[in-house]
Amino acid sequence: MKARILFLVSILVVGGLLWSGLQAVHPFGEPNSAPMDEYFIANAQSEAAANNVVTSIVFDYRGFDTLGEGAVLFTAVISVAALFRKRGQH
């Protein structure tokens, strides 16, 4: 019973915070203008010579992030290879 009351109170608290946060969200389909977005859209073609602005961000402006993704994939492959290695090989 005590656990159930605690559960209900925590749901009310989290739901209330979420609801009060949702009141401040801008309407759907009308994002707030950010200087970063404007910069990427205005300069991706002239600076990176790329039609695809998303790719120019992923591989040029934030290439370091993609390097991390590649490292994550490499680590995953290494760990799978270590997990499924043949028996008897140490």
Add this chain to the structure above:
Amino acid sequence: MNPLSVVARTVCNLFAWFLAVFGIYVIVHGHLTPGGGFQGGAVVATFMAFLLVAHGGRKMQSWVRKELFTLMECVGLTIFISAGLLGMSNTFFFNFLAKAGGLFGSTVPLGPNPGALNTSGTIALMNLSVGLEVVGGLSMILLYMFSGVHPEEPFGREETGHDR
């Protein structure tokens, strides 16, 4: 794992090639259309998944070599890091190939345009290298996981019950 029936094997043999071609298209056009190295690499890796499921792990282990996929992954990651380091005179991951002429060096007209393959400098190069890395990595994961599957009791030569 045991091979599937002959119907499933024939269909997988046919459609695996379409998947590979589509994935290579997504990788090569990464700087023009939605998608890129990661997405296209994952699509190409389903080629290996199709063939592994259809033909069983043991047969595929004798058909392909894991060293090839290891090489693909290492070469892809090395090209990616080298392309990032070569622009180091300006900044890390500087796009030194863009608008320089030569490889991927054409300029694009501003505004809406149909797009040309030979543009966008290191972005296209990194797409290709990341695609190579993801193909090698995911295929290696699939091959290793299939080699780790040991069915408890031996079944027949093929799966029974689907089409007979």
